[in-house]
Amino acid sequence: MSRRTESADPAPGGKLRIPRRKLEDFCGCIFAALGIPPVEAEDSAKILVAADARGIPSHGVAHLSRYIRGIEAGLIKGGISPTVLRETPISRVLDAGGAMGMSLSRAAMDWVIDAARKHGVGLCSIRNSNHFGIAGYYTEMAARADMIGMAFSNTAALGVPTNARNAFFGTNPIAFAAPAENGALFSLDMATTTVTRGRIEIAEREGRKIPPGWAVGVDGKVTTDPASLLEDMLYLRGGGLLPLGGEGTALGGYKGYGLAVMVDILCALTSGGIFGAAVRDSETTSARVCHFFLALKLDLFRDPAEFKRDLSALLNALSALPAAAGANRVYYAGLKSRETEAECERLGVPVAPEVWADLEANARRLGVTV
Amino acid sequence: MSRRTESADPAPGGKLRIPRRKLEDFCGCIFAALGIPPVEAEDSAKILVAADARGIPSHGVAHLSRYIRGIEAGLIKGGISPTVLRETPISRVLDAGGAMGMSLSRAAMDWVIDAARKHGVGLCSIRNSNHFGIAGYYTEMAARADMIGMAFSNTAALGVPTNARNAFFGTNPIAFAAPAENGALFSLDMATTTVTRGRIEIAEREGRKIPPGWAVGVDGKVTTDPASLLEDMLYLRGGGLLPLGGEGTALGGYKGYGLAVMVDILCALTSGGIFGAAVRDSETTSARVCHFFLALKLDLFRDPAEFKRDLSALLNALSALPAAAGANRVYYAGLKSRETEAECERLGVPVAPEVWADLEANARRLGVTV
Numbered sequence: 001m002s003r004r005t006e007s008a009d010p011a012p013g014g015k016l017r018i019p020r021r022k023l024e025d026f027c028g029c030i031f032a033a034l035g036i037p038p039v040e041a042e043d044s045a046k047i048l049v050a051a052d053a054r055g056i057p058s059h060g061v062a063h064l065s066r067y068i069r070g071i072e073a074g075l076i077k078g079g080i081s082p083t084v085l086r087e088t089p090i091s092r093v094l095d096a097g098g099a100m101g102m103s104l105s106r107a108a109m110d111w112v113i114d115a116a117r118k119h120g121v122g123l124c125s126i127r128n129s130n131h132f133g134i135a136g137y138y139t140e141m142a143a144r145a146d147m148i149g150m151a152f153s154n155t156a157a158l159g160v161p162t163n164a165r166n167a168f169f170g171t172n173p174i175a176f177a178a179p180a181e182n183g184a185l186f187s188l189d190m191a192t193t194t195v196t197r198g199r200i201e202i203a204e205r206e207g208r209k210i211p212p213g214w215a216v217g218v219d220g221k222v223t224t225d226p227a228s229l230l231e232d233m234l235y236l237r238g239g240g241l242l243p244l245g246g247e248g249t250a251l252g253g254y255k256g257y258g259l260a261v262m263v264d265i266l267c268a269l270t271s272g273g274i275f276g277a278a279v280r281d282s283e284t285t286s287a288r289v290c291h292f293f294l295a296l297k298l299d300l301f302r303d304p305a306e307f308k309r310d311l312s313a314l315l316n317a318l319s320a321l322p323a324a325a326g327a328n329r330v331y332y333a334g335l336k337s338r339e340t341e342a343e344c345e346r347l348g349v350p351v352a353p354e355v356w357a358d359l360e361a362n363a364r365r366l367g368v369t370v
Numbered sequence: 371m372s373r374r375t376e377s378a379d380p381a382p383g384g385k386l387r388i389p390r391r392k393l394e395d396f397c398g399c400i401f402a403a404l405g406i407p408p409v410e411a412e413d414s415a416k417i418l419v420a421a422d423a424r425g426i427p428s429h430g431v432a433h434l435s436r437y438i439r440g441i442e443a444g445l446i447k448g449g450i451s452p453t454v455l456r457e458t459p460i461s462r463v464l465d466a467g468g469a470m471g472m473s474l475s476r477a478a479m480d481w482v483i484d485a486a487r488k489h490g491v492g493l494c495s496i497r498n499s500n501h502f503g504i505a506g507y508y509t510e511m512a513a514r515a516d517m518i519g520m521a522f523s524n525t526a527a528l529g530v531p532t533n534a535r536n537a538f539f540g541t542n543p544i545a546f547a548a549p550a551e552n553g554a555l556f557s558l559d560m561a562t563t564t565v566t567r568g569r570i571e572i573a574e575r576e577g578r579k580i581p582p583g584w585a586v587g588v589d590g591k592v593t594t595d596p597a598s599l600l601e602d603m604l605y606l607r608g609g610g611l612l613p614l615g616g617e618g619t620a621l622g623g624y625k626g627y628g629l630a631v632m633v634d635i636l637c638a639l640t641s642g643g644i645f646g647a648a649v650r651d652s653e654t655t656s657a658r659v660c661h662f663f664l665a666l667k668l669d670l671f672r673d674p675a676e677f678k679r680d681l682s683a684l685l686n687a688l689s690a691l692p693a694a695a696g697a698n699r700v701y702y703a704g705l706k707s708r709e710t711e712a713e714c715e716r717l718g719v720p721v722a723p724e725v726w727a728d729l730e731a732n733a734r735r736l737g738v739t740v
């Protein structure tokens with residue numbers, strides 16, 4: 001492994017730069033060494049590395065250890081064929097049976113895209129799955145196929161409803177992508193909570209308070225202390241993340257809360273999976289999360305070339321807007337990720353040294369010698 | 371008209387209470403006196419009054435004068451048959467030709483529901499329409515037909531993208547509804563800006579400052595002064611409403627911004643309508659807004675009775691959650707509206723005296739004597 005480390009350029013924040021294909025191969029070999037079949041190992045590695053390459057390290061290879069533990073504990077399973085619970089030419093409902101969430105989701109989105117290619121619309125609802133990485137990976141598959149793509153997932157309950165004091169929904173992401181000209185995309189991929197737990201953990205490590213609007217404590221009122229919050233969340237004493245829009249109703253917190261429940265309904269209520277406070281993961285139980293995918297073929301609506309021309313006009317107008325005082329520039333959803341990804345293709349994908357050391361230790365333990 | 375006024379019970383805030391059917395008839399007769407055909411007049415009256423009955427007076431009969439002016443100016447047209455631009459068994463794209471937005475949208479959702487009944491999915495994208503009232507009216511039509519319903523609309527550009535200083539998107543609502551047991555619904559209907567312009571106007575009338583997180587001034591930085599903000603917005607000097615999540619990125623403002631653009635893409639990019647900063651209404655130009663409707667039949671996924679049983683369990687669990695310190699109770703999206711609507715069925719629909727006086731003046735002028 002040392003050769004790879006030596007070849008890496010330094011990245012901001014002391015991170016190493018690993019060539020994208022090499023990092024994918026490395027992660028793929030670790031999954032393969034755990035007995036995951038080749039296609040699933042490759043999918044999972046690609047989707048994890050895509051998160052790092054797009055500037056979303058919270059969903060990237062830093063989580064490989066968690067997947068390794070899940071696989072070794074038998075909670076995340078390779079080689080599973082999902083059970084088809086209900087099917088029409090445009091729709092499928094699957095029980096994933098604890099499969100690898102990322103490879104399963106890639107295959108599900110392939111099915112959805114194929115259905116939409118034939119019939120204009122395709123959708124798939126899935127229960128009993130595992131973490132699927134970045135939701136935007138799947139929506140962008142649809143966008144690359146001249147479709148509007150949407151993806152949703154419920155996740156472990158860490159978010160507290162407006163006016164409540166206990167967690168009842170996850171960070172429940174919403175992803176939406178649509179294609180413009182020359183490969184440009186509008187690609188939104190957002191948690192419906194203000195922030196994810198990872199941001200609280202970073203604040204705690206750095207000894208900083210968290211801003212009002214991120215979380216509430218056991219009494220359901222705003223807290224700024226990340227350490228007590230994380231402990232209260234861990235032991236299920238109450239408190240948790242606030243929905244997008246923050247505490248109460250003054251800044252629209254009930255909207256983020258509503259969107260989070262909408263995601264739970266789309267994913268878990270349609271598939272018959274677990275929802276609300278029942279969704280919990282830990283070192284020994286898998287999340288058994290649920291997903292929902294949708295694709296709409298552009299030519300249902302218009303000539304795709306006209307759609308893409310107009311979307312380019314929209315996106316170009318947004319990024320050309322004059323910036324607010326003190327701000328550098330105006331982005332649209334997906335632009336920053338696209339720029340980061342292009343940089344990573346040139347320079348390699350940034351990986352924190354401690355994450356890299358952890359990957360190397362796992363590789364040694366599993367006898368991986370790529 | 372005096373008989374009606376005398377029979378009204380007083381409501382909180384000095385409002386009159388008008389029996390729902392009478393208020394519907396009254397508004398319907400005003401539309402009819404303006405030459406709007408009967409079905410369109412009735413639809414429009416019902417949908418406006420539904421907003422007041424559900425506790426959303428910002429979208430109710432207080433706007434009747436605006437519709438009257440639009441109809442009299444020839445900008446909102448009765449008796450229009452929309453042009454079908456593209457059609458499949460599950461989808462339609464319409465040019466509304468400046469039709470009454472509410473009746474058009476009711477008819478479009480009927481078509482969508484019928485398509486979904488036959489094929490599992492139905493959707494309709496519409497350009498060149500007018501304000502359609504409350505988005506939740508249409509999603510609840512789908513929910514009552516054992517479907518998941520979604521509705522979106524772009525609106526006049528009043529919202530400022532993250533890091534920008536000029537308005538580029540509307541309050542662009544997202545509505546989503548799904549049925550539970552015994553007529554209960556989860557029904558989310560939300561602007562993707564933190565608040566709508568109406569809330570700024572109320573603060574200005576009451577001489578109050580607005581909280582940080584609602585709006586930015588001409589420099590793109592937070593403002594708390596509603597008077598200068600409203601003037602700057604009116605004369606297009608810059609500034610405007612903040613997306614859900616507020617200023618910058620600290621509390622997730624880019625998420626609300628992303629959702630608003632998603633709505634613009636779904637509505638205007640799919641239909642070939644106007645989008646972004648081009649969407650503007652005034653006393654003399656109609657908004658020419660675009661809408662998008664989607665319905666998914668529950669039995670695509672599961673036995674609808676099982677879905678509704680699980681959704682009731684979810685909603686009951688939410689409303690049974692212990693409240694935060696200082697809060698009364700936990701609501702889910704649609705619960706408060708349902709309770710308000712039941713109260714209005716018993717007591718009548720609250721109408722502000724000045725709104726009522728305005729309606730009466732219009733009725734007299736148009737010779738309406740219901």
